[in-house]
Amino acid sequence: MEKVKLESLSLAHSLSDKPLPPSPLISIPSSLEGGKVSDQQTDAKKFTVAGRLQKKAQSPVELQFERSANDAAKKCPMLEVRSANQPQLGLAKSPSMMVTSGNSNKSAALRSLSVNPEEEVPASLSRSNSSSSDSSDGERSAPQNAKQNKELANNKSAAAPTNVGARIQVPRLDDKETFENFFASKPKKEEAEAGGVQLEISAFDDIKPTERLVSKRHVQGPKGRRAARNPLKSLAAREDITSEYTEMRTGMAERELRRLKLESYGHNANLAAEAIAGLASIEDFKSVALRSSAIPLQQMWLPHKPLMLLHVKGRTHVQTRLVDPVYTSLNRGDCFILVAGSQLFRYVGSFANVIEISRSKKICAAIVENKDLGCTAAQEVILTDGKYLKERQWRQFWQLLGKKEDDPAEIAECGHADEDDVFESSLIETNKIYEYQDEALVPLDKFWGCIPKVDMLDTRKVLVFDFGSELYVWNGKNAPSDAKRAAMRLAQEHFSAENSADYADCYLNPLNYAAIVGRREHNKYAKRCPQRPEWCVLGKITQNMETVLFKEKFSDWPELEREDLEKDYLSNGVHIVRSLNGSALHKGEPYQEPNLVLEQANLGRGNFYYDTDTMRHFDVITKSTDKWQIHEFNFDAETKREDYGHFYSAESYIVRWIYQISVTVRELSGKVSNRSTVGRDRCVYFTWQGQDSSANEKGAAALLTVELDKEKGAQMRVSQGDECTAFVRLFRQMWQHRGRKEQCLERRSQWRLYQLQGNVQEEVLLKEVDCQSSQLRSRSSMLLVHGSQGSVMVWHGSKSAPHTRKVALEAAQDLVKQLPKDLFTSESASLSETEEGSEEEQCQRALGLKEHRDAYGSLLKATAKSFDYQIRLFNFSSTQGVFQALELSDPLRCQDLHSPYPFSQAQLYNARQPTIFLLDDGDELWLWMGWWPLEDVKLNTDERSSPTNDNRAGVNRWISERRAALETAVDYWRAKHGESEEPFHGVKGQVVWAGLEPLAFKALFPDWTDRSDVREINEEDGRTDEPMSIGTMLAQMTQTEYPLEVLKARPLPEGVEPTRLEVYLNAEDFQVALGCSRAEFEQLPIWKQTKLKKERGLF
DSSP, X not given: OOOOBOOOOOOOOOSSSSOOOOOTTTSOOOOEETTEEOSOOOSGGGXXXXXXXXXXXXXXXXXXXXXXXXXXXXXXOOOOEEESOOGGGTOOOOXXXXXXXXXXXXXXXXXXXXXXXXXXXOGGGGOOTTSOOOHHHHHHHHHHHHHHHHHHHHHHHHHTTSEEEEEEEOOOSSSHHHHHHHSOOOOOHHHHHHTOOOOOGGGGGGOOOOOOOSSOOOOOOOTTOOOOOOHHHHHHHOSSOOSEEEEEEOOHHHHHHHHHXXXXXXXXXXXXXXXXXXXXXXXXXXXXXXXXXXXXXXXXXXXXXXXXEEEEEOSSSOEEEEEOOSGGGOBTTSEEEEEETTEEXXXXXXXXXXXXXXXXXXXXXXXXXXXXXXXXXXXXXXXXXXXXOOHHHHHHHHHHTTOOTTSOOOOBXXXXXXXXXXXXXXXXXXXXXXXXXXXXXXXXXXXTTSOOOGGGOOTTOEEEEEOSSEEEEEEOTTSOHHHHHHHHHHHHHHHHSTTOEEOTTSSSOTTTGGGTSSBOSOOOBOSEESSOOTTSEEEEEETTOOOHHHHTTOSSOOOOOHHHHHHHHHTOOGGGSOOOOHHHHHHOOOOOOOOOEETTXXXXXXXXXXXXXXXXXXXXXXXXXXXXXXXXXXXXXXXXXXXXXXXXXXXXXXXXXXXXXXXXXXXXXXXXXXXXXXXXXXXXXXXXXOTTOOHHHHHHHHHHHHHHOOSOOEEEEEETTOOOHHHHTTTSEEEEESSOHHHHHHGGGSEEEEEEEOSSGGGEEEEEEOSSGGGOOTTSEEEEEETTTTXXXXXXXXXXOHHHHHHHHHHHHHHHHHOOTTTOOSSOOEEEEEETTOOOHHHHHHHTTTTOTTSSOOOTTOOSOOOOSOOEEEEEEOTTSSOEEEEEOOTTOOSSSOOSSOOOHHHHHTSOSSOEEEEEOSSOEEEEEOOOOGGGOOOOTTTTTOTTOSOOHHHHHHHHHHHHHHHHHHHHHHHHHOOOSSGGGGOOEEEEETTOOOHHHHTTSSOOOOOHHHHHHHHHTTOOSSOEEHHHHHHHHTOOOOOHHHHHSSSOOTTOOTTOGGGGOOHHHHHHHHSSOHHHHHTSOHHHHHHHHHHTTOO
């Protein structure tokens, strides 16, 4: 059994290696004057945890481990983590999993890097500078370690490019088996004689005599020549020749054969490299076991567990740690959060400090709001220590923590009054943070044993955070994929390795520290854990997808507190919201082409996309298009291709688009390469919903889209008026008729008016509007169609742009050629053109121009103004807690061609109310104010005359936003037209209210429908349909003083806060209204001020 250390607890304040300063909570407040102790003592200590413990007369609790104020911080040794599996050296995987650069495992690491596993590395070479050995030994071994490490690195880098194979035995020439197998055997002489060879006497006659040599010639060799030696004996005597060698496999031959094979497949074939590789491969599909689709998807490395118990403890940097989910982990001095699927409990100890209570509350709010940590609870269940009124919730709480009925119900009492600071610092010192580098997890010196900061999170890096019970792999969005996988593999090995949770050098163990927090009967615990328990978390976290438990570990994580936003919106006054920079607003953002992104692929406008970074050209090729009409319970497929471009506002449709993406690059010379790569077939389902379609049809369209999607492609909902360029291009001309198809067919014998949208012929959208003169627009061209008479008339406004006229005429010509049954009953049709102001008699009767010529804001007489500009629209809002402006853009925009009417009325009225829009019409500004929804106001019968007279602080925010919008409009005008000495820089602009818009403002939108319900709301609040200049309204809202009679009347003047009427009174009226001076009033408590204002009728 391991040696268990008994520690005793003291104050810890600093997180660095510096000595710990004494806590101010320990010092006794006193004041010495002249050597005497003052009798006056503060009572602040009574409200602290120490004061409450003293009031309870609880006996003092001894600290669990010893740590004096001057002791340095104790951190874990910084050890580099590497995998024990070395695939580049051909070693088999070992269950010992991890090899670190520490002293204890250095020899094992060197042995694993050796080619011959039988070689032993001397122990003297395994010493590391980071090990906790004597300084003298470290100094002696430092040069030797450097030399060995350098040689080891060189050997490793040299062996990295090749794969090491098996050991090959070299055959010997002198062994009997090899020699006899190589050389053919000859029969022996005795065997030949035994064979019975017969010789005759006549055979000797064949022997002929030869002449004998006279003398023998002796050749004199060179002097000093060494005697000849037997080479076989010399070779056998050598000891430096090994009988085996290691086979080195480079794979060059296999790669060359594979390349030649791929070239033979792809010769003269227009196929991608991936397709060629797929054709060349041989797969055995019978050996593949497919997973059933009915089995739920199992996600790997989730950063949470089904049951989690979070411990919230500390004062300066409150620590939220994952602890063992058992009831013995609780104590009365801290807060705990239990996360269990659809249940969320927050336990508040009776002696928990206010910081812990506030922090636990915010954590639970974040979990509920974001459905974080796998929790789907709609709200939290608060369990307060000492209050056991919620018996059912308490019973569920104990059951989840594994408490049985016969177990004692006592919770551990609160510990020492100063243990929060010490445990907080001691826990932070156990933090281990690594960075993935060169196939290893390298410790970060700057953040080792310290609290993490957001600055360390680099988008190009992969970091590993080891908090003991929690181990996270944080992946930057721009980090390489190989690094992410390798870091996750190393983290998994480190998490499951033996003795990876060794905290012997620290003050406590973060895995089991909860067992010694508070008043405990036992104070023994292990600082080493052989294995991490099952309740610990090993999770993978992607950038911008961090959990609240991970965020709590950082000291400066940027977050928008929910409570702070609520206070800012409901409590603060006009001075909180500040105006925006008009120069930045006028400059705007750089132009961006419409770009549809599907399946992480850029489709641009639907025809091509050019990537400026990689200089690649992507062509979008349409393979097929299918369309279905949705009914409430079924759907019908469109059979005629010519009907695909006709949609009805009271119906819903599903459109399937199958397309391919072709990639083209440029050569070094700059010319377009002849080689192109065509990708796979892709599919997307568009669900088009008309503005008048029923909710049942919209829901049926969504459900049937899932049923039709056999290709498992992308799905996209398209509302009428929000069509993108890629969707419109599928039909070349998209016609949007009013109502249902049956109703439209009945109107073929009437004149119908269609409004034109789009700047190029391939992106034409024609929308049907009321056939009235009020729907005409002087900056556009429109189509008049009579189906039974076969008449098509193109009406051009006086300020219609040339490209708009061209697109309208081409659309009318295509219409006459096609004669769709949705519009015509006749077999032929005629085409004519007319200009604004010179319409024929037939056109005037159809549109009612004789009686209502000025019903649409005609621009016939506007000769001094140029209309070659683009209208701009900004939305002011603070729904996210910050007052900001968002510029809206036309979905069918073109860079070189301006859209005459790029925005619709629905964009104003469908926004979250109340809101403000700023419209720039060239030489004039329009500030559109929304309305206060009645469903958000609780009124009695006396206050129903004005929706904003509810006397709540939310109205103050609405007033302050209007004032900031007015100031921003003035600054925008100054940035556009320059400074002026006139008041408010001579801004030319009008303020209009929703439902009360003048004709000049309505004429800036393609079509307009009056809203009587909104008109009534603003009229009851005292608004009129007469526009007010921006300068006049801003002067009213910046007025700081009003008479008492005006403040008591209703409705109040613009810009007056209904909850702070006293600030607009002068000194005399203030004395008369409230019966006291301003100084006396400000000295009163808030509740007395409110009571006095109610009594005097100023609230």
